[in-house]
Amino acid sequence: MEKSSPVTEIKGIGPKTEELFQKTGVYTVGDILLRFPRTYMQYPPMIVPAELNEDTFVDGKIYAISLRVDKSPFTRMGRNHKAITTIRLSGIEMVWFSMPYIKNEIKVGRQLVFYGKLRLKGQQLHMEQPKIFDSNDYQELVSLYLPIYSIIKGISNDAMQKVVRQLLNEDPLLSDYLPNSIRKEYHLCEYNYSIKQIHFPDSMESLIDARRRLVFDEFFLFIMNMRFQKQKQEKESSGFAFMDYAYVENLLKKLPFTLTEGQMKSLKEIANDLSGKYRMQRLLQGDVGSGKTIIAFLLMAWASHLGYQSAIMAPTEVLASQHYETFCKYCKEFDLDIPVVLLTGQMKAKEKRESYQTIAEAKNAIIVGTHALIQEKIVYQGLSLVITDEQHRFGVKQREAFSNKGLSPHILVMSATPIPRTLGIILYGDLDISVIDHVPSKRLPIKNSVVGTRFRSKSYDWIKKEVDSGHQAYVICPLVEESENAEGENVIDYTKRLQAYFGDSIQVGTLHGKMKGAQKVAVMEAFLRNEIQVLVSTTVVEVGVNVPNATVMLIENADKFGLAQLHQLRGRVGRGDAQSYCIFMNTSTSKTAQKRLEILNQSNDGFYIASCDLKLRGPGDFFGIRQSGDLAFKLADIYQDATELEAASEAANRILEEDPELSSPYHQKLRHEMEQIMSQFRDNINL
């Protein structure tokens, strides 16, 4: 077997499972090994029933209870002809559905451990579908960290563990491409060892070492790739010189507000690039709600005035249609006769054809879309400027995609990730940077509060009060639906509960990432039109959603999110003139959780928040919470792994200085790896 072998070469995987894997982008054995765990679990120490008393018992918590089997379980047929097996041992009732074979394991005389969520139903302790272990086997399990993978529909976590274990027992399938000298210098462990340890760590220490190595690799390859591309593309001349800045100045006079200093400075920097000799490659960085979208619009209207097309590429359907609505609105308000076109993957064939046609004909169109803008067969007419979001961070990819179409537009990347300048230069080394450093000053700062679950009904009353006065609210939950592996509120059940609480006079809506694109857009549009007053959502609303009428956000299980992420979420309110509120519901009893959330009370400065969070969290705490999910790294986090980021940058510089083409025999494996990465980019583009 090799890294590139199809997954069907693994024992036990047939075409059906292969299909399930492929749906999540896993095609090869290497893909499985490089799909790292989302987090880890440890089995809790086993207890005996006598240890459960009023003080220690927590309803709904997972327990491992050691019990002696003194009778046989009983199986009967329930409705739908499904077997129901039950047994009551030491006063605890256990039930398995559709698992009649389980009785073969529960033999009289055995000492077994029953593992599962323990609930109090009436006066009865009750466990559903507990897993069963032999007591001695269980004792060994307790010391292990076991991987939990992101869900692949149809493949259980246990099955996934089994497959990975099997692969790790093979001869090493991956080869270490990092030159030895670099490994030694930065004290990094060997690659295959790291892969083994990241899946099945022997200890917390080895997990930390393995992660450090893999994080280094992520940064290192990212930076190498970027530098490589940059070497090739330095200073291309521009095909589109923007003139007549007076047009933009006139437009500014029509805005209902004056631009902030940061917005003005950034606009001028960008305008300067656009009017110059070279093709622009610039990053526009600004905290949530700092007003990047209006800058994008001004630039695109300018392009249109000059008879050029421009496009803005959003990371989601929801955002694309929101930008579309906003831009249409601006055109109307400012009395501009500009064709605005929407193009997303989920649009109906007929609508798409119409958009294609407008793009092919209207030389001054403003084009708004998702990835569809590069993936589909579109004929642009003089595409002068492309604005992308940081989620499409690999600007390289887009540049190539457009070059493949024979186009070389100016590129502007927009980002709301707050990073200090030194890290920015490393991460965005291929781009010039403009920063909007303050949010519009007239805006009222959001009022925050961190509360416990006792205040839940008060929070609902607060939401009701705001809704009654014409405003809207978000409620954020960490989960889509009830899950075996994760605890916390889920949007599906929460919506029902909240709708029942508020009654018919308030419309409660649901939004989550598993919904179809068109469904999501419809819900967002209904929320925007205030047909939905309270939107219960997962973090899909995190990026860029702009509903200025929303004035309250309640974040359930706030302790389960990264602070930077909470900051992004909170940025969805406080976008209009009215006073806004954010309620962080803390469901953890830990002091650190309370302290972390307090940081959000104290500051609205995104970078300050992210860096404080780091100081409070220990080294073992990095798997549950990720701060910078936007930057397309699997494991690495730019805040917490800032040291590795700097080390990787230094290492990449050194290698490229000595051997710019990677032609030395010491760098052959690295060169091979880089070639693969770059060809993957190309494959992605040609999808």
Ligand SMILES: Nc1ncnc2c1ncn2[C@@H]1O[C@H](COP(=O)(O)OP(=O)(O)OP(=O)(O)O)[C@@H](O)[C@H]1O
């Ligand atoms: N200078 C300004 N003064 C007052 N309001 C402004 C100003 N600039 C933008 N706004 C308004 O502030 C709100 C947020 O702006 P916008 O959506 O452009 O922010 P953003 O930087 O794109 O935010 P995010 O990163 O959260 O997506 C909008 O309703 C916009 O009309």
